[in-house]
Amino acid sequence: MKRTVVPMGPQHPVLPEPLVLDLVLEDEKVVDAIPTIGYVHRGLEALVERVEYTEFGYVVERICGICSFMHGMGYAVAMEKIMAVEVPERASWLRLIWAEMSRIHSHLLWLGLGADAFGFENLFMHCWRTREAVLDIFEKTTGGRIIFSVNKIGGVRRDMADTELAAIVDTLQQLGAGFAETARIFETDPSIRHRLAGVGVLSREDAHAVDAVGPMARASGIRLDTRLTGTHLYDRLEFEPVLETAGDCLARVVVRVREIGQSIDLIRQAVERMPKAEGAPIEVKVRGLPTGETFERLEQPRGEVIYYIKANGTKYLERFRARTPTFANIPAMIRLVKGCDLADVPNIIMTIDPCISCTER
Amino acid sequence: MDGATFLARVAEYRADGWRLAIINTTSILPAEGMEHGAFDISWSFARDGALEHLREQVLPGEEVPSISASFGAAFLYENEMRELFGVNVTGMALDLKGQLYKTATIVPFAPSAIRARLDAMAKKA
Numbered sequence: 029m030k031r032t033v034v035p036m037g038p039q040h041p042v043l044p045e046p047l048v049l050d051l052v053l054e055d056e057k058v059v060d061a062i063p064t065i066g067y068v069h070r071g072l073e074a075l076v077e078r079v080e081y082t083e084f085g086y087v088v089e090r091i092c093g094i095c096s097f098m099h100g101m102g103y104a105v106a107m108e109k110i111m112a113v114e115v116p117e118r119a120s121w122l123r124l125i126w127a128e129m130s131r132i133h134s135h136l137l138w139l140g141l142g143a144d145a146f147g148f149e150n151l152f153m154h155c156w157r158t159r160e161a162v163l164d165i166f167e168k169t170t171g172g173r174i175i176f177s178v179n180k181i182g183g184v185r186r187d188m189a190d191t192e193l194a195a196i197v198d199t200l201q202q203l204g205a206g207f208a209e210t211a212r213i214f215e216t217d218p219s220i221r222h223r224l225a226g227v228g229v230l231s232r233e234d235a236h237a238v239d240a241v242g243p244m245a246r247a248s249g250i251r252l253d254t255r256l257t258g259t260h261l262y263d264r265l266e267f268e269p270v271l272e273t274a275g276d277c278l279a280r281v282v283v284r285v286r287e288i289g290q291s292i293d294l295i296r297q298a299v300e301r302m303p304k305a306e307g308a309p310i311e312v313k314v315r316g317l318p319t320g321e322t323f324e325r326l327e328q329p330r331g332e333v334i335y336y337i338k339a340n341g342t343k344y345l346e347r348f349r350a351r352t353p354t355f356a357n358i359p360a361m362i363r364l365v366k367g368c369d370l371a372d373v374p375n376i377i378m379t380i381d382p383c384i385s386c387t388e389r
Numbered sequence: 390m391d392g393a394t395f396l397a398r399v400a401e402y403r404a405d406g407w408r409l410a411i412i413n414t415t416s417i418l419p420a421e422g423m424e425h426g427a428f429d430i431s432w433s434f435a436r437d438g439a440l441e442h443l444r445e446q447v448l449p450g451e452e453v454p455s456i457s458a459s460f461g462a463a464f465l466y467e468n469e470m471r472e473l474f475g476v477n478v479t480g481m482a483l484d485l486k487g488q489l490y491k492t493a494t495i496v497p498f499a500p501s502a503i504r505a506r507l508d509a510m511a512k513k514a
Contacts, residue, residue: 066490239408239462257438334411351411359462
């Protein structure tokens with residue numbers, strides 16, 4: 029059969045960021061997909077050559093506007109490991125709370141974009157309206173809505189009053205209750221099911237074969253979540269990853285919808301279990317120049333991120349590397365696109381929750 | 390480790406249920422006895438909470454076999470290694486032929502490119 033190549037991107041109505049997929053078609057079926065990225069490659073990793081390690085956290089959190097807190101946290105935690113710095117416990121709890129709030133706002137943002145992509149604009153508006161409450165909490169507690177700069181090597185820059193923490197839990201629980209109707213629509217609406225159920229199925233075996241991470245893997249039934257390792261105080265919380273088994277676009281939506289409720293509950297647990305120690309230290313002074321290397325893993329909203337840092341005893345790092353979850357999920361995306369109908373490609377791409385800025389750094 | 394032994398080790402990781410977590414390259418700057426520098430490459434595999442690494446130091450131009458026969462997702466890391474660092478990866482499952490990234494500088498993270506940038510900065514200072 030005659031083959032046609034349809035270039036999709038770099039600009040496309042469903043793509044918030046530039047990505048090209050050269051789709052090789054036989055009639056309406058996609059038989060191959062060749063990715064090209066690099067349109068927003070900023071060479072951030074190379075900036076270690078000229079930005080001192082104490083300042084590099086500001087660069088790292090600018091890798092992406094959605095995952096900025098967790099990028100900053102990953103960098104700080106990795107540097108603390110290299111420099112053998114023990115962070116005050118309260119700082120770790122605060123990091124966990126902000127990290128889970130990041131997950132809520134990222135999932136709400138994505139659910140809105142996803143709804144817009146499959147033509148449910150009203151749902152897009154509901155998701156983004158709900159997300160505003162989370163951004164308001166960020167603004168109140170960090171001073172920023174997108175870039176927070178609260179992480180530093182040795183702890184965090186801002187504390188939250190115990191009464192403020194209680195108010196945050198209240199606000200998030202109200203958000204969760206208000207979001208329940210939106211969640212029900214995502215999971216049960218016939219028009220959404222018609223568009224997403226059975227589309228872009230990534231079987232458990234395929235997800236394993238392409239090393240998928242995050243909600244992408246969990247929607248295919250793989251119990252994979254860096255939080256299960258118990259690091260960063262997750263061992264003090266009751267946590268079991270949200271799993272779905274269908275592996276289709278709808279399953280990936282459902283996993284993220286349910287993870288919003290789960291993150292609200294993790295924040296509630298954290299506030300209950302963290303020592304009531306308002307005014308306790310939230311940072312330690314860090315002195316000296318770092319030497320050594322480390323790998324650090326975190327569970328970002330899109331999945332596992334891995335940082336590699338190598339320091340050579342000078343004020344400039346020798347290497348900083350971030351392997352982001354979208355980078356890890358691109359092979360899965362290509363696997364899904366092959367064999368699907370051309371009309372389903374946008375939804376399939378959207379359901380990996382691609383973050384191209386993170387991928388290209 | 391020779392190429393065949395390395396690939397066999399990688400295949401063992403796959404057979405034992407590990408997943409490919411990251412392939413990382415670090416450039417080693419040119420120095421006495423290593424005038425073109427080198428690459429420190431690590432292949433990291435994850436299973437549950439564990440993370441294990443295979444590491445090799447290779448010289449520019451030296452062939453590095455692709456592990457995509459065992460780990461299909463490796464092609465993206467390997468294309469990146471070639472485009473950004475200039476590592477000579479052979480046998481990739483999907484060779485993007487330099488089309489993955491659009492960079493103004495060819496192989497911007499190669500040891501010689503980093504050396505040139507650092508020298509230029511030192512001169513400016």
